[in-house]
Amino acid sequence: MMVTIILACEAAFWIAAATGLLLRYVARWRQASTVVLAMVPLIDVALVTAVAIDVYNGAAVTGVHRLAGIYLGWTVVFGKSTIAWLDGWFAYKFAGAPRPEKKPKEGPEAMQNEIKSFVKWLMAAGIAIAVCFGLSVTVADATQATELRGVLQPLLLITIVWFLTGPAWVKGKTEAKK
Structure with missing residues (x-):
């Protein structure tokens, strides 16, 4: 059930973003576009609420519940820049703006x-930790709390891989050119 909810929230994010931008650039309804794009955070609220209800009702906590926390952190921090990136491409394709660099x-x-x-x-990652740990002390029993706190392991792995394939990689390439 939680996988379906996460997938629905992901789909809702992209549908809301595309709808907002289509309203802005194709229909030229800027105000309606702003309203649609402003509703994107409600998707995150729905996701956390669904996870909290599921945990409260006694569901066995799995990686999917922890993934919801990671997803929330991702969309809160990267959602605006993702929509700005999409906005640049929509402006280029539909409004004659210059191609994004x-x-x-x-x-x-x-x-x-x-x-x-x-x-x-x-x-x-900090938001994901706060969400999972917050749920672990508010709606989870002892076993669920331990499982929710297990979010640290995948976050650490993602962080290490991100660092090695991001800043460390670019630094190595830059220094190799010198």
């Missing part, structure tokens, strides 16, 4: 982008 793959600007992205990931 590609991000540099090496050099100081690339390093700055990677560090910024990594710091954003750390914030998203």
Whole structure:
């Protein structure tokens, strides 16, 4: 059931983003677009509420429940920039705006982008921890709480991989060119 809810929330995010941008650039209804895009955080509220209810009702906590916390952290931190990125492409395709610039793959600007992205990931991971630990002390029993706190292991793995394939990789490429 939780997998379906997470997938529905992910689909709802993309549907809301696309609808908002289509309203803005195709229908030229900027105000309606703003309203639709402003409702995106409600999707996150629905997800956390569903997880809280599921845990409260005694569901065995699995990786899917922890994934909901990670998803929430991701959308809170990266949702706005994802929509801004989409907005740039929609403006280019439908409103005659210039093509969005590609991000540099090496050099100081690339390093700055990677560090910024990594710091954003750390914030998203912090939100995931806060959500999972918050649920562990508010709606979970002892066994569920232990499972919810297990979010630390995948977050640590993601963080290490992100660092190695992001800032460390770009730094290595930049130094190799010197």
